[in-house]
Amino acid sequence: MSLAIAIKKNSQLSGDFLLRSGKRSQTYFDKYRFEADPILLKDIALALVPLIPAGTQVLAGLELGGIPIVTMLSQLTGLPAAFIRKEAKAYGTCRYAEGAELNGKRFVLIEDVVSSGGAILDAIKLLKADGLSVDYAICVIDRETGGQQALQAAGVTLKALLTMSEIEQAES
Secondary structure, three states, X not given: OOHHHHHHHHHEEXXXXXXXXXXXXXXXXXXXXXXXXHXXXXXXXXXXXXXXXXXXXXXXXXXXXXXXXXHHHHHHXXXXXXXXXXXXXXXXXXXXXXXXXXXXXXXXXXXXXXXXXXXXXXXXXXXXXXXXXXXXXXEEEEOOOOHHHHHHHOOOEEEEXXXXXXHHHOOO
């Protein structure tokens, strides 16, 4: 079974859904379903490995959906992982970036599903405020609703494992 079919069977829901972008959709990919399935998550991560740019030193997963993916990718590649929160926590280290150090490192952002690119753009603002440069992001599913273009306008290349069209067209 292809990865597109496996994700479709495991994670595609039909109904009326409000997306993070504020748009409504009749199709929703419940990323937590494919991230909670250890075999499917590993298959996804194995398929993502070739998308990691040469010279990458750290994999940086976005809260919350990027965290299981970046953890599995780190295990498979041997690259250290960083975990990017939506905002700095108010206790302990009071940091928004945890795990591997990003300063002076070439890193790639890891996300699960991209619609408008808003979560990645929010992370980029935090990172740029700390003098960090983001050139590249990887996601499992690009919903093809403007995220790639929004990131490109911000100077970030987005590579997707699958597009929504590819998943919708996958035949079981």
